[in-house]
Amino acid sequence: MADEKAAKTGPTKLVIRNIGLVLSGELKTPILDADTVVAVDGRISAIGKEKDLDLGGATTVVDANGTTLIPGLIDSHVHPVAGDWTPRQNQIGWIDSYLHGGVTTMISAGEVHTPGRPKDVVGLKAMAIFAQRAFSAFRPGGVRIHAGAPVLEHGMVEEDFKELAAAGVTMLGEVGLGSVKDGATARQMVGWARKYGIQSTIHTGGPSIPGSSLIDKDIVLAADADVIGHINGGHTALPDDQIISLCESSPRALEIVHNGNEKAALLTLRTAKELKQLPRVILGTDSPAGSGVQPLGILRMISMLSSLGDVAAEVAVCFATGNTAKIRKLDCGLVEVGRAATFVLIDKAQHSAGKTVLDSIQRGDLPGIGMVIIDGAVSAQRSRNTPPATRVPEMM
Numbered sequence: 130m131a132d133e134k135a136a137k138t139g140p141t142k143l144v145i146r147n148i149g150l151v152l153s154g155e156l157k158t159p160i161l162d163a164d165t166v167v168a169v170d171g172r173i174s175a176i177g178k179e180k181d182l183d184l185g186g187a188t189t190v191v192d193a194n195g196t197t198l199i200p201g202l203i204d205s206h207v208h209p210v211a212g213d214w215t216p217r218q219n220q221i222g223w224i225d226s227y228l229h230g231g232v233t234t235m236i237s238a239g240e241v242h243t244p245g246r247p248k249d250v251v252g253l254k255a256m257a258i259f260a261q262r263a264f265s266a267f268r269p270g271g272v273r274i275h276a277g278a279p280v281l282e283h284g285m286v287e288e289d290f291k292e293l294a295a296a297g298v299t300m301l302g303e304v305g306l307g308s309v310k311d312g313a314t315a316r317q318m319v320g321w322a323r324k325y326g327i328q329s330t331i332h333t334g335g336p337s338i339p340g341s342s343l344i345d346k347d348i349v350l351a352a353d354a355d356v357i358g359h360i361n362g363g364h365t366a367l368p369d370d371q372i373i374s375l376c377e378s379s380p381r382a383l384e385i386v387h388n389g390n391e392k393a394a395l396l397t398l399r400t401a402k403e404l405k406q407l408p409r410v411i412l413g414t415d416s417p418a419g420s421g422v423q424p425l426g427i428l429r430m431i432s433m434l435s436s437l438g439d440v441a442a443e444v445a446v447c448f449a450t451g452n453t454a455k456i457r458k459l460d461c462g463l464v465e466v467g468r469a470a471t472f473v474l475i476d477k478a479q480h481s482a483g484k485t486v487l488d489s490i491q492r493g494d495l496p497g498i499g500m501v502i503i504d505g506a507v508s509a510q511r512s513r514n515t516p517p518a519t520r521v522p523e524m525m
């Protein structure tokens with residue numbers, strides 16, 4: 130959208146001033162010393178103090194009114210189907226609802242809820258390419274959906290992965306949701322995918338719904354997919370010793386999801402912290418699912434992990450932003466010059482007992498969202514879904 134606009138009306142320049150706090154999404158430096166962010170044509174061009182920056186020629190000015198700027202949230206695990214509709218609970222407009230929960234980027238873990246999903250090789254390839262194309266061109270509320278994630282079926286050969294990659298497919302859906310459920314075949318196919326630049330995720334834990342099946346620690350380790358999908362189960366978790374073993378024995382990403390076992394989520398977080406491997410922790414909802422859709426799912430995970438898992442709120446935000454962006458190779462997720470100007474402006478919710486927005490999250494409250502900006506354009510103002518923010522930004 131930013132590109133189209135630039136072609137018609139010349140360059141756009143967004144200035145966000147009077148920011149109370151900037152969270153970077155980067156674990157090493159989660160809080161930046163800045164009160165102003167500038168973006169040109171949808172990319173961050175400067176971050177710093179207002180007095181030091183060139184604010185001239187702005188096409189949009191946002192007065193943040195002392196609120197906190199964080200990178201747009203990334204949901205690392207969704208199951209989209211087509212458009213802004215999910216047949217799982219027969220809802221429309223679910224993606225737009227997530228925008229009002231601060232989610233600006235979604236990663237498909239497979240379009241497996243598609244009614245009549247083809248399971249033959251040519252059919253599954255066609256569906257993946259269709260989903261990749263359709264969701265690249267369709268952005269509800271501006272949300273970017275990375276989709277086109279085929280699940281592994283028996284009969285796929287190396288040439289299929291080469292063909293999928295050449296057609297623009299960049300990731301696999303959850304290994305284990307198709308007919309390939311054994312470690313050896315999964316490992317071979319994940320290897321072919323990796324060879325052609327296709328990232329992989331594996332289902333971890335008990336079956337999600339009737340018809341799916343158990344993937345235990347041994348299969349996860351054998352398959353060696355890039356992301357240990359819902360390590361806390363989706364919803365049924367593996368026993369504690371298997372989760373600890375996955376954290377210790379595999380170098381792969383540890384994906385914690387909302388539609389999983391919360392005790393296992395906290396065990397994963399604690400283990401990753403002890404191993405000094407927090408950069409591996411990423412967050413998803415694993416929705417839509419039997420548990421429905423959760424527009425505030427990622428915010429709820431941040432709050433739950435921060436309050437019960439005893440990590441600072443600014444660190445928990447990194448799990449849903451910078452960590453995921455690095456592991457998923459995305460151009461958003463960090464407040465850094467050159468990155469996509471995709472942000473959420475939050476403040477403590479009205480009547481939270483927290484003294485500041487960070488304190489409120491650490492106490493288990495959700496922050497209120499006052500504005501969502503995607504690629505330098507304002508996509509939403511006061512959220513219709515979060516508790517009301519105490520202060521909200523204004524467009525000048």
Ligand SMILES: [Zn+2]
Nearest residue numbers: 303332337363
């Ligand atoms: Zn799953």
